[in-house]
Amino acid sequence: MPQKANRRGGPKKDGLLTAAPFLLPSLLGLLVFSLLPLLVSALISFTDWNGLDQLLAPGFLQEHFIGLENYKNILSGAELWKVLGNTGAYIIMYIPLMLAASLLEAYLLSSTRRGVSAFRVVYYLPVLTSWVAASLIWTSVLSPQYGAMNNLLALFGIQGPGWLLDEKWAMAAIVLVSVWKDAGFFGLILLSGMVGINKSYYEAASLDGAGAWKKFWRITVPLMSPAIFYVLIVALINAFQLFPQVMIMTDGGPNGATQVMVERIYRYGFRYFRMGYAAAFSWILFVIIMACTAIQMKAQKRWVNYDA
Amino acid sequence: MKKHLSAILASALALVLLMSACGPAASDLTKSPDNPDPKPSQQQDTPPADQPVTITYSNYNASGGNEETLQKMYEAFHEEYPNITVEIETIAYNDYFTQLQTRVSGGTAPDCYELNIENFAAYANKGALAEITGVDFSGLDETSLNAFNVDGKQYGLPGKFSNVVLFYNKDLFDQAKIDYPTADWTQDDLQKAAEAIRALGDDIYGYYQPLTYNEFYKVVAQFGGSLLNADKTEFTINAPENVAAAQMMADRILVSNVQPNEVQMGGIGDWDLFMSGRLGMMPTGIWAFNTFAEGCKFDWDITVEPGKEQKATHFFSDACVINNASDKKEAAATWITWLTSSDKAAAIRIEAGWDLPAIKDQSTLSAYLDITPPANRQAVFDSLNYLVVPPVIEDYSLMSDIIGQKLSAAAAGTLTVQEALDQAQSECQAQISLK
Numbered sequence: 001m002p003q004k005a006n007r008r009g010g011p012k013k014d015g016l017l018t019a020a021p022f023l024l025p026s027l028l029g030l031l032v033f034s035l036l037p038l039l040v041s042a043l044i045s046f047t048d049w050n051g052l053d054q055l056l057a058p059g060f061l062q063e064h065f066i067g068l069e070n071y072k073n074i075l076s077g078a079e080l081w082k083v084l085g086n087t088g089a090y091i092i093m094y095i096p097l098m099l100a101a102s103l104l105e106a107y108l109l110s111s112t113r114r115g116v117s118a119f120r121v122v123y124y125l126p127v128l129t130s131w132v133a134a135s136l137i138w139t140s141v142l143s144p145q146y147g148a149m150n151n152l153l154a155l156f157g158i159q160g161p162g163w164l165l166d167e168k169w170a171m172a173a174i175v176l177v178s179v180w181k182d183a184g185f186f187g188l189i190l191l192s193g194m195v196g197i198n199k200s201y202y203e204a205a206s207l208d209g210a211g212a213w214k215k216f217w218r219i220t221v222p223l224m225s226p227a228i229f230y231v232l233i234v235a236l237i238n239a240f241q242l243f244p245q246v247m248i249m250t251d252g253g254p255n256g257a258t259q260v261m262v263e264r265i266y267r268y269g270f271r272y273f274r275m276g277y278a279a280a281f282s283w284i285l286f287v288i289i290m291a292c293t294a295i296q297m298k299a300q301k302r303w304v305n306y307d308a
Numbered sequence: 309m310k311k312h313l314s315a316i317l318a319s320a321l322a323l324v325l326l327m328s329a330c331g332p333a334a335s336d337l338t339k340s341p342d343n344p345d346p347k348p349s350q351q352q353d354t355p356p357a358d359q360p361v362t363i364t365y366s367n368y369n370a371s372g373g374n375e376e377t378l379q380k381m382y383e384a385f386h387e388e389y390p391n392i393t394v395e396i397e398t399i400a401y402n403d404y405f406t407q408l409q410t411r412v413s414g415g416t417a418p419d420c421y422e423l424n425i426e427n428f429a430a431y432a433n434k435g436a437l438a439e440i441t442g443v444d445f446s447g448l449d450e451t452s453l454n455a456f457n458v459d460g461k462q463y464g465l466p467g468k469f470s471n472v473v474l475f476y477n478k479d480l481f482d483q484a485k486i487d488y489p490t491a492d493w494t495q496d497d498l499q500k501a502a503e504a505i506r507a508l509g510d511d512i513y514g515y516y517q518p519l520t521y522n523e524f525y526k527v528v529a530q531f532g533g534s535l536l537n538a539d540k541t542e543f544t545i546n547a548p549e550n551v552a553a554a555q556m557m558a559d560r561i562l563v564s565n566v567q568p569n570e571v572q573m574g575g576i577g578d579w580d581l582f583m584s585g586r587l588g589m590m591p592t593g594i595w596a597f598n599t600f601a602e603g604c605k606f607d608w609d610i611t612v613e614p615g616k617e618q619k620a621t622h623f624f625s626d627a628c629v630i631n632n633a634s635d636k637k638e639a640a641a642t643w644i645t646w647l648t649s650s651d652k653a654a655a656i657r658i659e660a661g662w663d664l665p666a667i668k669d670q671s672t673l674s675a676y677l678d679i680t681p682p683a684n685r686q687a688v689f690d691s692l693n694y695l696v697v698p699p700v701i702e703d704y705s706l707m708s709d710i711i712g713q714k715l716s717a718a719a720a721g722t723l724t725v726q727e728a729l730d731q732a733q734s735e736c737q738a739q740i741s742l743k
Contacts, residue, residue: 052412052434054633139575146574165570167722255717270406272706273430 051275070280105187193227464627
């Protein structure tokens with residue numbers, strides 16, 4: 001009798017007591033491997049630690065504490081804004097393209113046309129592929145003169161751009177590869193939103209003479225808005241954390257056109273021996289992501305529909 | 309209540325399992341209070357020579373092919389010094405420095421380890437390394453020793469060295485009916501030959517020397533310039549000599565096109581281009597010998613790189629260093645000195661074709677000269693007369709990244725050479741404080 005259990009309400013005192021020992025192992029892991037490093041990184045961001053000195057040596061923190069210096073330097077320098085501009089360019093291209101591609105995938109997966117079963121087998125493969133392998137293959141596909149992409153474009157009489165070697169196109173190339181890689185995952189989430197829609201809405205709309213396009217915009221999209229909302233939040237956070245494809249395909253180049261936040265953090269921490277600076281950079285990234293997510297959460301009231 | 313008890317027991321078990329996963333760290337922490345050592349740990353600083361001691365040595369150079377060579381060297385060492393046991397850790401280059409940095413800051417770094425020149429100065433200046441004393445390293449080459457000397461203190465011993473020579477495709481020179489390059493060529497002679505070879509075909513190129521930081525600082529030296537002033541207190545990246553050097557390199561790509569641009573390269577490597585027989589000349593490391601001997605279907609040879617105002621050739625070396633926090637510095641010094649300068653280690657290294665030992669004694673090196681191709685192996689040693697070492701500063705990686713990024717923009721033609729070097733100069737000044 002599930003109702004009875006429900007009526008007892010949430011975890012009461014003795015329930016918590018029973019649960020606590022079971023929760024402890026994973027809580028401990030969370031504490032040691034997530035929360036503690038989080039706090040330590042905040043502490044490091046107020047120091048000029050070089051990543052080599054022993055942090056726990058007595059007197060180290062007092063001696064190397066520099067207050068908000070790192071934050072001041074980052075916020076007053078040109079680099080943060082340039083890197084944010086690059087990330088912004090990525091987001092502006094990536095989010096709409098990714099949403100369109102994963103909606104299309106979800107639509108294809110839900111339909112019963114011929115050939116769909118073959119598509120169901122392959123659509124998730126990019127998601128399962130490792131970023132390293134995918135990046136290396138795409139680097140060769142996007143090679144301007146000999147790559148598959150530009151040769152394909154040439155068949156239609158289009159002279160392809162320099163992709164990863166061209167400052168103007170490098171970020172677009174990264175977006176292209178990221179959409180290819182992520183659309184399967186987000187498509188699957190959107191699919192779950194799509195198949196949850198009651199068929200009777202469509203039947204009613206058909207009776208009223210609505211076409212396929214109208215049904216899609218007036219029924220499908222509003223009723224799957226919670227799924228779309230989830231996808232947007234996750235995709236935006238991922239976009240700010242853009243890293244492996246950049247490191248492997250362009251290494252931040254050409255001429256800094258694909259330098260992004262996490263790439264900078266890695267470089268400052270592990271190549272330039274400025275761990276305090278890198279830690280401050282990562283906290284700035286954290287605040288930006290928090291703010292963007294908060295705005296999304298606020299804005300959802302205007303368009304996300306939980307009535308289905 | 310019984311239910312609670314079993315739950316608590318189950319979770320206690322889970323906890324124990326979790327703790328045992330981080331076993332070594334936990335037991336390390338508890339060791340000293342529980343079993344107090346008869347001797348305080350400070351006294352272990354200098355263990356008597358006849359006491360057995362175990363040290364750890366980390367390296368990346370042996371990974372990918374020379375693990376057994378290094379093991380052979382260690383076995384020969386252990387025969388001579390049976391009291392010193394060395395635990396060798398060989399880690400792939402890509403993971404090596406991230407891992408090492410974490411271990412140094414965590415106080416768990418190996419007793420001695422290998423560092424490349426980019427990281428050496430940073431580690432030495434930050435106090436992570438111990439001065440190497442009490443051992444005789446007079447058998448080592450002085451120039452290479454100097455590369456790892458900071459303010460008169462020897463913090464590293466050159467484990468091996470390699471340098472760069474000019475490789476050329478004899479068949480292409482024959483086809484173009486021009487003379488082979490010689491040791492007294494200048495950049496102008498090279499340009500003429502490169503143009504003659506470029507004229508042989510649309511996809512045949514005369515020369516390949518990428519406009520990267522590494523090639524740049526060498527060509528700058530050939531033009532009589534330098535990236536820093538003499539006492540390393542100011543950047544001189546956009547000095548006129550340096551601009552002229554970069555201009556020559558960029559023009560070879562953008563103007564005369566004797567050198568392929570990135571699009572023309574089409575993503576293949578420079579060695580592959582040479583081995584495909586479509587490249588006349590390229591300066592590259594002597595570590596290409598084995599690969600080219602197997603992969604080239606044409607005649608090739610080497611010579612000393614051409615210069616401009618003067619000759620300048622690359623010299624790469626890695627340092628064996630001692631962890632400043634180690635309590636077995638003496639044994640560590642004994643091992644790395646043997647590894648870098650003993651005849652036995654040198655002989656094993658040469659036999660395996662694993663770079664060159666940085667030793668003075670030419671007779672040990674003579675075996676190296678007998679191997680062909682290339683026929684003119686002597687050029688490897690002749691090049692040593694002109695070697696330049698990179699301008700070692702604490703923020704080396706940051707400087708080389710900034711300059712490299714601007715140079716690649718100049719090579720692509722998105723910035724003029726002057727703009728690129730002006731920007732590199734101002735960015736380095738803004739981000740790096742020189743002592």
